[in-house]
Amino acid sequence: MADVLAFAEQRDGRIRGAAREAVSLAARLAGDLGGSAHALALGAPGMADDAGALGAVGAAVVHVGQHDALGGYNPDAYAPVVAERIRSGGYAAVIFPATTQGKDLAPRVAALLDVPLATDATEVTVADGALRIVRPVYSGKAFATISLEATPALVSIRPNVFQPEEQAGAGTVERFEPAVDPSAFKVSVVEQKSAGDDALDVAEATIIVSGGRGMKGPENWGLLEGLRDAIGDGVALGASRAVVDAGWRPHGEQVGQTGKTVAPKLYVAIGISGAIQHLAGMRTSQTIVAINKDPDAPIFNVADYGIVGDLFDVVPRLTEEVATLKSQG
Amino acid sequence: MDVIVCVKRVPDTETRIKISADGTSIDPTGVKYILSPYDEFAVEAALRTTEAAGSGEVTLVTLGDDAAQESLRAGLAMGADRAVLLEGETSMDGLATAKALAAEVGGADAPLVLLGVKAADDDQQQVGPMLGALLDRACVTGVTSFEMGDGTVRCHREVEGGVEVVDATLPAVLTITKGTYEPRYASLKGIMAAKRKPLEKKAAEAVAHRIAVSSMAPPPERPAGRIVGEGPDAVPELVRLLREEANAL
Ligand SMILES: Cc1cc2nc3c(=O)[nH]c(=O)nc-3n(C[C@H](O)[C@H](O)[C@H](O)COP(=O)(O)OP(=O)(O)OC[C@H]3O[C@@H](n4cnc5c(N)ncnc54)[C@H](O)[C@@H]3O)c2cc1C
Numbered sequence: 396m397a398d399v400l401a402f403a404e405q406r407d408g409r410i411r412g413a414a415r416e417a418v419s420l421a422a423r424l425a426g427d428l429g430g431s432a433h434a435l436a437l438g439a440p441g442m443a444d445d446a447g448a449l450g451a452v453g454a455a456v457v458h459v460g461q462h463d464a465l466g467g468y469n470p471d472a473y474a475p476v477v478a479e480r481i482r483s484g485g486y487a488a489v490i491f492p493a494t495t496q497g498k499d500l501a502p503r504v505a506a507l508l509d510v511p512l513a514t515d516a517t518e519v520t521v522a523d524g525a526l527r528i529v530r531p532v533y534s535g536k537a538f539a540t541i542s543l544e545a546t547p548a549l550v551s552i553r554p555n556v557f558q559p560e561e562q563a564g565a566g567t568v569e570r571f572e573p574a575v576d577p578s579a580f581k582v583s584v585v586e587q588k589s590a591g592d593d594a595l596d597v598a599e600a601t602i603i604v605s606g607g608r609g610m611k612g613p614e615n616w617g618l619l620e621g622l623r624d625a626i627g628d629g630v631a632l633g634a635s636r637a638v639v640d641a642g643w644r645p646h647g648e649q650v651g652q653t654g655k656t657v658a659p660k661l662y663v664a665i666g667i668s669g670a671i672q673h674l675a676g677m678r679t680s681q682t683i684v685a686i687n688k689d690p691d692a693p694i695f696n697v698a699d700y701g702i703v704g705d706l707f708d709v710v711p712r713l714t715e716e717v718a719t720l721k722s723q724g
Numbered sequence: 725m726d727v728i729v730c731v732k733r734v735p736d737t738e739t740r741i742k743i744s745a746d747g748t749s750i751d752p753t754g755v756k757y758i759l760s761p762y763d764e765f766a767v768e769a770a771l772r773t774t775e776a777a778g779s780g781e782v783t784l785v786t787l788g789d790d791a792a793q794e795s796l797r798a799g800l801a802m803g804a805d806r807a808v809l810l811e812g813e814t815s816m817d818g819l820a821t822a823k824a825l826a827a828e829v830g831g832a833d834a835p836l837v838l839l840g841v842k843a844a845d846d847d848q849q850q851v852g853p854m855l856g857a858l859l860d861r862a863c864v865t866g867v868t869s870f871e872m873g874d875g876t877v878r879c880h881r882e883v884e885g886g887v888e889v890v891d892a893t894l895p896a897v898l899t900i901t902k903g904t905y906e907p908r909y910a911s912l913k914g915i916m917a918a919k920r921k922p923l924e925k926k927a928a929e930a931v932a933h934r935i936a937v938s939s940m941a942p943p944p945e946r947p948a949g950r951i952v953g954e955g956p957d958a959v960p961e962l963v964r965l966l967r968e969e970a971n972a973l
């Protein structure tokens with residue numbers, strides 16, 4: 396059998412954008428392998444009505460597993476159900492989004508199935524009937540091309556790298572009720588705090604406005620918030636480690652080797668020098684803009700577009716121009 | 725309360741990576757090796773745990789070759805009590821690593837096993853949760869801080885868009901990320917003492933490695949960027965390029 400399964404992550408009852416990326420890749424791989432793409436979404440009863448929309452990115456079948464204990468992510472609830480579905484479906488490959496949830500879940504499933512796992516892939520193709528996977532190693536200082544010598548091939552994919560492709564035709568939704576025994580859970584979620592109502596996580600954003608030590612102090616972040624708001628939806632703030640270590644910004648915003656790895660459509664580095672550990676976290680961004688007063692700052696080596704200048708002059712002007720552009724539609 | 729920390733020797737994050745002649749690995753010439761940064765956080769967390777409890781030992785375990793002793797000594801110099809070197813092959817297949825580690829830590833009765841959230845070489849971010857699953861223990865990933873409770877450990881972890889508090893029953897496996905555990909520097913005294921601390925070597929359990937690396941390459945070159953201009957006057961041109969050329973706005 397050459398079907399490919401994609402794990403369709405949901406949070407707060409909604410399918411994540413990363414799920415569409417995984418499903419779309421699964422559809423492409425299944426096409427090349429001569430099978431079809433399936434998606435698997437887990438949630439509380441009644442949640443996953445929009446799961447059917449995964450058909451629009453290529454899922455022939457959307458399996459929706461519902462149970463009270465599956466509403467929020469708990470690895471003890473999810474991992475056995477996912478492993479069981481993979482076993483019974485006889486898939487050739489399984490794609491997970493390499494989000495926080497996916498990176499927690501996929502290794503457990505791999506261990507339960509006793510198969511190896513490739514994390515954070517940036518390229519997946521089919522060669523000679525098997526997956527050929529490219530993934531960054533050494534913090535993105537090298538890329539390894541690998542193959543998995545086991546079936547199913549388990550791969551998690553870096554968010555924002557694989558663009559979902561809309562397809563004609565809708566998938567069928569198949570609901571099932573997995574057996575879940577909460578009394579056997581070894582971990583329980585006691586509390587969840589979100590960083591703010593509309594604060595988008597830097598790892599999920601399509602555009603990131605990121606500030607470094609050149610910002611001089613936390614009181615100046617209004618500048619970056621202004622730019623973020625002018626650009627519109629899907630924009631998150633990021634930060635260098637220097638800024639996080641100084642306590643100007645929370646660690647959740649840190650981009651780089653000891654922070655998050657991001658690959659947005661647009662990364663704007665403002666007052667960031669471009670140390671190798673920072674580049675590790677953002678060099679696979681599609682477009683990089685750097686604003687820095689030092690023309691020799693290493694960030695300009697990876698930036699597609701740079702402006703040499705004082706950020707306190709350049710950023711307000713940028714916000715103004717972007718706002719004008721957006722108002723023209 | 726005893727704590728086990730799984731640590732790995734990796735190239736210094738400052739090191740320039742060169743691909744070796746065989747095209748499937750990195751050239752180790754001139755590369756400085758260190759204890760993986762997240763593993764340092766884990767060692768720090770372990771030390772603080774036994775210090776707070778006023779009892780218990782911190783044991784370091786690594787899978788690797790003889791050279792990995794150097795990283796074990798670095799952890800011992802921070803204050804860990806003893807170390808175990810499992811002599812065996814390492815590869816990108818984290819499940820193989822997890823199996824070798826499980827054979828060692830499964831037998832010990834340390835209620836807490838700590839790992840880094842990822843090793844700074846293969847970046848697979850998988851050994852911890854795989855180990856948890858193999859041992860059928862509670863496992864929490866991406867922990868920024870934790871507090872011991874009565875038969876449980878309360879973990880704080882970062883998730884997309886916020887933070888989460890998770891209780892895990894002991895024995896538990898935790899992967900540690902950057903948070904409150906800024907690693908201490910080894911004192912000269914610590915470095916001297918580390919030389920005399922017990923370091924046991926044994927053969928690792930033989931397991932299959934099932935990830936084949938067919939090639940390794942430097943990152944794809946980003947097409948040469950350009951300086952659009954100097955100062956605020958360059959902004960309109962930047963915005964035009966972002967809209968029309970890069971299609972990014
Ligand atoms: C193990 C390890 C892990 C690390 N992990 C990370 C990580 O995850 N993420 C990370 O970011 N770093 C990380 N670092 C730290 C990294 O090496 C750098 O120290 C850090 O990225 C520097 O942050 P910065 O660019 O904000 O500050 P700086 O290097 O101080 O750069 C500030 C920049 O702002 C510019 N500037 C100053 N004033 C202005 C102005 N008015 N207008 C315009 N430009 C101005 C300067 O020219 C300079 O280029 C790590 C280091 C180590 C050793």
Ligand SMILES: Nc1ncnc2c1ncn2[C@@H]1O[C@H](COP(=O)(O)O)[C@@H](O)[C@H]1O
Nearest residue numbers: 730731787839840842843848849850851
């Ligand atoms: N060879 C090894 N020996 C001991 N621990 C390891 C080894 N490889 C990985 N680990 C542990 O697993 C964590 C995650 O590694 P990885 O899954 O490879 O990114 C590391 O931070 C270590 O704590």
